[in-house]
Amino acid sequence: MLIYLSWCPPEPSPPGKLNMSSVGEMSVCLSWDRPTDMEGVPHTFRVTWGNSREQSECITTDENSTVLSHLTPGTEYSISVCTVLQSTGLESEPVHTTTCTEPSAPERLRVEEVRSRSVRLRWDPPTKMEGVSYTFSITYTCDGEEPKEQSTGSSTADLCDLKPGVEYSFSICTVLHNGSRSRACSAQAHTQPSPPGKLNMSSVGETSVCLSWDRPTDMEGVPHTFRVTWRNSREQSESITVRACSAQAHTLTETYLNLGLQNYRKDKLALSTLLVISQEALTEKTCASLKSLSWCFLRKLMMMNTTARSVRCVAKKAPTSQDLDSLLADDSPDEGEGVNPLDLITALFLCSDGFLQQEMAVKMSMCQFSVPLLLPNSDTQQSTLMLWALRDIVKKFRPHSLQESKGFVEKSIVLTQLPLISFVRLGNSSLSESHILNQILSNSQQYHDTFIHRNMTGGDTPKRISEGLVEISWYLPCGNRNMDIFPEPVAVANLRGDISAFETQFSFLCKISAAVFVFCDDFQDCEILNPKHIKAQLFLVCSTQNSSFNREAFKEHVTRLQIPSNHIIPKTQNINDAEFIMKLRALMNDVIKQNQLKMSVEQMSAIAHELGIPVDEGYMLCESAKVKANAITASISDILKYKQTQLPLQGEIWKELARLEKEECRLKKAGDKNIEKYRSELRQQKQRLREQQRAHGMSDSMSNFISALSGPKEERSYFLKWMKISLDHLSLRHLSDLRERYKQLCLNSPQDKRKIHDLDRQIASSSLGVEHFLREMGQLYEVACSLPENHPYRQQMQNLPRYCAQLLLDGLPVELIDGDASNIPLQWVKDVLTELHHLxxxxxxxxxxxxxxxxxxxxxxxxxxxxxxxxxxxxxxxxxxxxxxxxxxxxxxxxxxxxxxxxxxxxxxxxxxxxxxxxxxxxxxxxxxxxxxxxxxxxxxxxxxxxxxxxxxxxxxxxxxxxxxxxxxxxxxxxxxxxxxxxxxxxxxxxxxxxxxxxxxx
Known part of the structure; x- marks a missing residue:
């Protein structure tokens, strides 16, 4: 009997539960548990997936996880996983699951046809979703309102229940029939403001028109201003921005004409213009007309006359007799023709080139006048950060933290990090923030008008072009506790005009300030003070004595704005001016001590760029000149070593040459030697020293310096200024360190005379300025002149005197006598003056x-x-x-x-x-x-x-x-x-x- 036996391998166990860790538009992350009873049995897993419209796909993996990619967005997929024996290929029962990929988002959301109460949105349909049924959900909202939603099946939508003059945020997503939503596509837009009411003209003069209009009724609570634009058939249109419902159309052009500055609107006023001596410059004549005010101001400012801002035209001769009614009338004519000093300063800064602006800012700072930080231009409706204009201001001060050590700080003010406290006005205020600021910054021994206010000469003249001006000044302690108002240095800014009309300037101040003091009596329009928009500490200053002050409305707004009670400073009948000023000082002192926000003017430029505020250093020639100057100064770390390696010709060799030249003339050490032979020996020594100088050649720094001097005049001027700024900063920093070491050495080790002497020598040799580079140019030329006329090196240097003569004409001082060597490079000076004669x-x-x-x-x-x-x-x-x-x-x-x-x-x-x-x-x-x-x-x-x-x-x-x-x-x-x-x-x-x-x- 034959018996046949057969064996069937057991079926593998299926994997455990399927898990999906993430589902995207085109991918699914899948994982599962391994079968527990198949340890030691070689196996893999087969993953199969598909949808109703496409063929199924599969992969085999050894791992118990995988990522399915290249899927179709918004599609339902069936997924199965089975275990596969490696030896026979037998598969287990599959484990099934289903999932739906996310839908694709709409693309390129655009806001079209923006009106006051409606907008039209348009977008592109999601890609790779052909055959998938979906709709779109639109969500839109504005500040202070609940979000609203609208659905549509098309790729456009009209939203019609909007508010005028409000910024809305719009987002749109794709929605499937199962409720699954795509990521959102977003856009923002401002609805158009409603137009003002009917225009009325109350008077038409020769050069002005008085306009008035009604406010739009549907824009209550929305901060807004009005732009008035006018033109004629022969001239370009002009415009102004106002907050009130009326305006008198004055223009920047009109102000220039009145002040006699119309020729400097494009071709800027230069410092060289002020260096011209005229009959008017030598006489203290009173200003006979508005056209002479600018020059009176500039001449007085250049002489650092602290009455420079008080210039005004000669008063008209008063009548010998006048009746009492006309004498007491409010609308009595002005005693003299005038202009607001702020308009005068604004116009002059707008008409001046960068170098005159720097000179004006330095002189104003030395007179303790405030200087422009943001300069408005009513033609372009933009302000400019005046970083370049303030570059030349250097201050010395002694904070109380350095009082014991008798130390001090000397630094460029634009590089000094200080807390800034800003003073602004919202709406109407019976208190003058400028006058109060002057009282805060003045000690009891001496009052000073740092900021122009209404009680100064011309201060009550209506401003025409200076609204939106932001001024800055600095309080710098001297280290005397009996005199100093603040123990540490602080910067103070003052915005001219209503902040609701100058939101960009206000936003800038809120971002750079440690605290902002807002002067306001009328709180009808205070949405701009919403704490969401302000990171600085906010203080409210108000006068309860003003008739426009509404106590209930004030309490309501303060509660809504979440302003703490200790940040509210009311000026009541029970508080006199001295107590009021003391309270403000105490609050400012607390801000200075507690706040960590310190910023330099240079760092403010980054904030200005964020807000779209141009910076004056953004001028192309200024930037290219800065790059050239930095190529020379960036590598300077040790001034002494730098002078030895990059400026070697003016060192010991030049001093020895100077000694030999003097001896050649004086023959003090000739003794019994033959005079002619002695002179011949001196000439040979000089020639050897010149050869040593020539062996050094021209350094890289000098090559870059001379190359920059050969450029266009304006770029050359910027280059030299950047060189001066950089070198002054380096010298200040280096000398400060050396002086501190010298002071510590004298205090702690006075017996160590050698070290003290070495430090003293280093301090004496550590100055580095543009004059050292010009001195090196002179030595390069002197070396070249010691060679034959046809020598290539001499030919290469022949233009140097012309460059130096041009600098002299540009207003740069040129050294005649080298003070270190006590000698004159005769050939160099002679040829420079000869070139000056030719120029x-x-x-x-x-x-x-x-x-x-x-x-x-x-x-x-x-x-x-x-x-x-x-x-x-x-x-x-x-x-x-x-x-x-x-x-x-x-x-x-x-x-x-x-x-x-x-x-x-x-x-x-x-x-x-x-x-x-x-x-x-x-x-x-x-x-x-x-x-x-x-x-x-x-x-x-x-x-x-x-x-x-x-x-x-x-x-x-x-x-x-x-x-x-x-x-x-x-x-x-x-x-x-x-x-x-x-x-x-x-x-x-x-x-x-x-x-x-x-x-x-x-």
Whole structure:
């Protein structure tokens, strides 16, 4: 009997429960449990999926998870997974599940046909959803309202129940029949504001029209302004923005015309224009018309006259008799023609180039005037952040934290991180925030009008173009607790005009300020103060005595805005001005102590860009010049090493050359040597030193510097300014560190004389400025001139004097004497002045004025530049240009330590007297004795000048004699000085074998 046996392998166990961890538009993440009874049995899993419209697909995997991709959005899929034995391919029973992929979102949502109460939305249908049934759900909302929803089956929708002048957010998504929604596609849009009511013209004048209109009735609670636009058939249209329901159409053009600035609207007013001497510049004439106000202001500002903002036209002659009614009338005519000082300052900044703006800002800051931070332009309806204009302002202060150590901070104000406190106005306020701010910033000993207010000259004249101006000033403590109002430095900003009309400026201040003080009596329109939009601390300042103040409305708005009670400062009848100011100061002090938000003006530029506010440094030539300057200054870390490697020609070799040149003239060390042979040896030594200089070649920094000087004039000016700014910042930072180390060393280790001496030498050598680069240019040229005329190196350097002469004409001071080496690079100076002669008219006459005096007696307050003389004034002055030579280092403590310091002073005094047509000797009465040694040298120089046929003029200027009795009290000193001058003249005349007995005979 035969028996047949057969064996059937067991069927594999199915996988465990299927899980879907995420379902997307085109993918599903799938996982499952492994069969528990198949450990050690080799197996895989087969995953199969499909839908009703497409063929099924499958994959095999060893893992118990997978991602199904390339699926169709919005489609229901059937998915199964089974276990497969690797040895035989047997499959288990499949485990099933179903899922629906997410629908695709609509694309390119656009807002079209925006009206005051409706908008039309249009979008593109979702892709890859052909054959899938779906609709669209639209959700829209505005601030303060519940979201609304609308469904549609088409790709457009009209929304018709909207509010005018409100920003709406719209979102749309795809919805399947099972309720599944896609991600949303969003857009925002402002509905159009409703138009104003009927226009009325109450009066039409020669250059103005008074308009009024009705407010739109359906825009209550919506912050809004009105833009008035006008034009004629011959001119471009112009516009202004106002908040009230009436306006008098004044234009920027009209303001320019009134102030005589119309020629500088495109071709900007330059600093060189102010350096022109005219009859008007030398006389203190009152302003006869509005056209002369600008020049009066600028001349006074350049002289740092603190009354510069008080200029106004001459008052019309009052009638000899006037009846009482007209005398007491509110609408009595103004005593004189005027302009608001804020309009004048705004117009001048708009009409000036970047360099004059910098000079104005520096002078205004020195006079303790506020300076523009955001400058409005009513033509473009935009404000500009004045970062470049403030770059030159450098401040020194001593916070109380440095009082014990007697330290101080000296830094560019745009780089100094300070807390900013802003003062703004909403609607009407009976309190003047500018006047209150002045009281806050002034101590009890001295009141100062930092910000212009209505009680100042011209302050009550209606503003035309300065609404929206943001001014800034700084309170910087001196370290005296009895005088300082705030223990730490703080910046203060003031926005001119109603914040509801200048939302961008207000938003900017809210983002950069530690606190914002809002002055407001009328709270009808306070939605702009919504805490959602303001991150800074908000304080409300109001006057309960004003008739427009509504107590109930105030309480309601304050509650809704969630403003804490300790942030509300009411000015009631029971609080006098002094107590009110003290309370505001205390709140500001708390903000300064508690708030961590500190920001520099430079950092504010990032916030300005976010809000679409242009920055004045964004000018193309300014940016390209900054790149060129940074290429030179970015690598400077150690100033001493930098000067040795990048500016090597002006080091010890040049000082040795200077010594040899002096010895070649004086022959003090010749001894018994043959003079001609000795001079020949000196010339050979000089030539060897020149060869050493030439071996250094031109450094990369000097190559970049000279290349930048050869560019266009405006870019060259920006480049030199950026160089000065960067180098000043580096020197300040480096010197501050060295001075601190020097102070600590003197306090802790006074016996370590060597280290103290080394630090002292480093401090003396650590200055680095544009003058050092120009000095290196001079040495490069001197080296080139020591070579034959046809030498390629000499040909390469032949344009350097022309570059330097152009700088002199641009107003940049150029060094005649190298103070470190006490020598003149003669060939360089000669060729620079020759090029200057070629660049000016060949027959131009130049009068040279020299200022001579002990160091730090205020000589440099005069302009150390070359400036022009007005055409009709040239004959009277007898010249076309005036060149001012300033002297530094006379009787200076730094040079007093040197053995030849007396010789240095004599050389300097003799030289400048010899070069000058007019010598101004600057004497501070308290140290006039220090000048006696120098005066002896001056007398000798004057006698020799007379001998060669020149008779220069000498003037003595006495300083620090402001007291009304000073002239009489100092008469004895003046007579004594005159007697001493006569004695010096007689002694000098005997030595020179002359017959002069009095100083006046010279």
């Amino acid at each position: 000016t008219h060949p027959n131009s006459r130049i009068r040279v004025i020299t200022v001579l005096g002990v160091q730090s007696t205020g000589k440099s307050t005069l302009l150390n530049a070359m400036f022009g003389v007005q055409e009709d004034f040239r004959e009277q002055l007898g010249c076309d240009f005036i060149m001012v030579i300033d002297t530094e280092g006379l009787k200076s403590p730094e040079l007093a330590q040197l053995a030849d310091s007396y010789e240095h002073d004599n050389e300097l005094a003799t030289l400048v007297v010899g070069l000058s047509d007019i010598t101004i000797i600057n004497i501070a009465m308290e140290n006039s004795t220090e000048m006696k040694d120098v005066l002896q040298i001056v007398v000798h120089a004057f006698l020799r000048m007379k001998e060669v046929g020149k008779k220069p003029c000498c003037m003595f200027v006495h300083q620090n004699v402001a007291d009304v009795s000073a002239h009489d009290k100092n008469m004895r000193d003046r007579n004594l000085l005159l007697e001493q001058l006569n004695e010096m003249t007689q002694a000098a005349a005997r030595m020179e074998k002359r017959i002069e007995n009095k100083s006046s005979q010279m």
